[in-house]
Amino acid sequence: MGQGQSGESGKHVSTEQLSHELARKFAKRCFTPLELYSFQDVFRGLSEQQDGLAYLKEDTIARFLEIPDILGASSIIFQMVSYLGAFPFGQDAPVVLGFEQMIMVVVIMTERYQRVLKKGHRDRTKLLFRSLAVFDRESKAKDTTDESQDNTNESPEPQTTRSHAPGFAVDEAANDEEDEDDDDLALAALESLDVIEVFRHGDAPIAQASIPSDNLKKLIMLLLLIAPLSSQESLAQHTGRLTGENLEGLRKTADNILAAFVNVEKFPGVKIHQFNTVIPISLPFLFSGFNPLFEHFLFSKNIDFTKRKDGSTAPPPPGDEVPPPLLRQKGEILDLNVLSQLSFFMPGDTLFHRLRLLYSGGEAGFSLGSFETRVFNWRAPTILLVAGNRISDPPSGGQERAFSDTLRPKRFPDSGKSDHVTFGVYVSQPWHQTHKGCFGNSETVLFQLEPVHEVFHASTMNTDYVSFTKPPSARSGIAFGCPHPKAKQTSGLSSLANLGPVSLMLDSSFEFGVFTHNYTSGGGAFHNSETRRSDFQDRFEIESLEVWGCGGDAEAEEQKKRWDWEEREAEARRKVNLGSGDIDADRALLEMAGLIGGNRSGGSMN
Incomplete structure (x- = not known):
């Protein structure tokens, strides 16, 4: 252990030698000469010296990256980078963060390793999991037993802490044996050095590891804060989100995202199979904010980029004007925290600085007509958000009973204990009234934001994506994932709303909505949940409804022209x-x- 062979020389080399060679290769291939010069200057300015070794301390890194103390995430970030600095030899972690170790950290955190390690593109998630996890070396026998058991709360062994939450499959014991092998990213790194005898990880098996839920929540709060960061932008500019109601909203949003991984009331930590299940589907861009944050190490403030070789000064770069706000107008549902949450599964460059409020029920009125007037002229993608409070079963009020009478008797339980729910849909095509069939395409995305974050991607086997129907349709309103309603009202059960297996329906008055997840049916226009493998249904009274337009000034100008034209036509008729x-x-x-x-x-x- 700790030695291998080079394919060319056949000589034994140490892990230190291989790490040195990999750091040299990363620096040459992943940084430009100017970035490497800046990195060297930044490291010199931050490093401490001890016994001739230059290194970075935890508080130095936290201060340089401007990580707010109130989040309590500094120690978590230091744990991560102390592990990543040992790459590709995880058994040596944690390591002292010297110059070469910080090269490893920055290359991995900014995903620049892809310029060298093509084969390791998909393995960063596992590496980040290891950097965050703690290992229970005494639970190997217990976890082996858990692989084949549903509920270990009944086990007489005192070390057993896991239990089974019915209907929440992401919390169930899973087969983690496939993750026992070395990480593909580490193997790709060793292969790039022409090492024939591959080093094995000295880590405890990954199945014995978990990320403490409290640590993951703190990290998620930081990730929400840094999500809108652009290159070289200071994190200090966003500290206004850490006071008063904004901070409470940040914590609440983090709780909703954490619930995608684990039921914190039943489980103390997040396992690797939960990471591997949730992130690719519901949070593919969760760690994207690390890229601009750690790029700060590649930009030295001591270097004047405006000076030329001839001694003259270059003109200031274009784009120095103040950018538009991250969110031009705060909605009843959408704020900066929810906007960051959306960026975890939608590209941030389509969201930050670009969303425009097209329709708000609280301002324009809760009606199909006002919705049509304000949304139909937008010729770019839109995001619909709806929030409300779950109605009781059986319904208590007259309006609730009237709505329930339009649905089949409720067979499925509520999705959880929380009474407040928030759902949304990304619609890539312009809106229009549907007469015979639905519109939308495979880019349509149905999602839940509260109390559990989850994304339901479109299926290509069923195209009942979006319908907007007005009388005389049997069921007027807006529906996602439901078969298109018939043109005329009929009698009996056929007159009731036809809900899709995974669907969201809003009634014509925008008073009530219903979200259905019929897992046993096998899915419809949207795929079933990969984490909640059960049937559930939430019937709720709509509190807020809004639609946001994705796009820039060109889309807004086009919409304004259409509005102006309609206004002129209406004025001509009035005159x-x-x-x-x-x-x-x-x-x-x-x-x-x-x-x-x-x-x-x-x-x-x-």
Whole structure:
């Protein structure tokens, strides 16, 4: 252990030699000459010296990255980087963060390793899990037993702490043996050095590892804060989100995301199979904020980038103007925390600085008409958000009973204990009224934000993505994942709403909504949950409903032109004053408004 062979020389080399060679290769291939020079300057300015060794301390890294103390995440970040600095030899972690170790950290945290290690592209998640996890070396026998048991709370062994939460499959024991082998990313690194005899990880088996839930929540809060960071942007500019109601909202959003991984009331930590299940589907961009944050090490403030070789000063770079706010207007549902939450599964460059509030039920009125007027003219993707409070079963009020009477008797339990729910849909195509079939495509995404964060991606086997129906349809309203309603009202059970297996439906008055997850049916227009493998249904009274337009100034200008055109048409109609006695003048006005003339008939003027 600790030695291998080089394919060319056949000489034994140490892990220190291989780490040195990999750091040299990373520095040469992953950094530009200017970035490497800046990195060297930053490291010199931050490092401490002891016995001739330069290294970085925890508080130094936290201060340089401007990690707020109130989050309590500094020690978690230091734990991560102390592990990543040992790459690809995890058994040596934690390590002293010297110059070469910090090269490893920055390359991995900014994903620049992909310029060298093509084969390790998908393995960063496992590496980050190891960097966050703690290992229970006494639980090997217990975890082996857990692989084949549903509930270990009944085990007489005093060390057993795991239990089974019915219907929440991500909490169930899973087969982690496939993760016992060396990480692909580490193997790719060793292969790039032409090492024939591959070093094995000295870590405890990954099945014995878990991330403490409290640590993951603190990290999620930091990730929410850094999600909108751009390159070289200071994190201190976003500290306004850490006071008062904003901080409480940050904690609440982090709780919703943490619930995607684990039921914190039953389990103390997050296992690797939960990470591997949740992140690719519901949180693919969770760690994207690390990229700009750790790029700070590649930009030295001591270097004047405006000076030229001839001694002249270059003009300031374009784009120094103040960018538009991250969110132009705060909604009843969407704020900066929820916006960051959305960026964990939608590309941030389509969200930050670009969303525009098109429709808010609280401002424009809860009606199909006001929704149509404000949303249909937007020619780019939109995000619909709806929040409300779960209604009782059986319903207590008259309106609740009337809504429930439009649905089949409730067979599924509620999704959880929380009464407040928030759902949303990303719609990539422009909205329009549907008469016979649904619109949308495979890019349509149905998701839940509260109390459990989860994303339901579109299926290609069923295309009942979005419907917008008005009378005389049997079931007017907006639906996602439901079969298109029939044109005419019928009697009996066929007159009830036809809910899809995984669907969200809002009634025509926008008073009530229902989200259905019929796991046993096998899915419909949207895929089943990979973590909650059970049937559930949430019927709720709508509290807030809003639609946000994705796009920039061009989309907004196009919408404004359409609104202005409709306003001019409406004004022209209002100004037509018939019955004045001057038939010729009245006809001329109608022709100017486009109401008669050509192939149109205006009827009799008498």
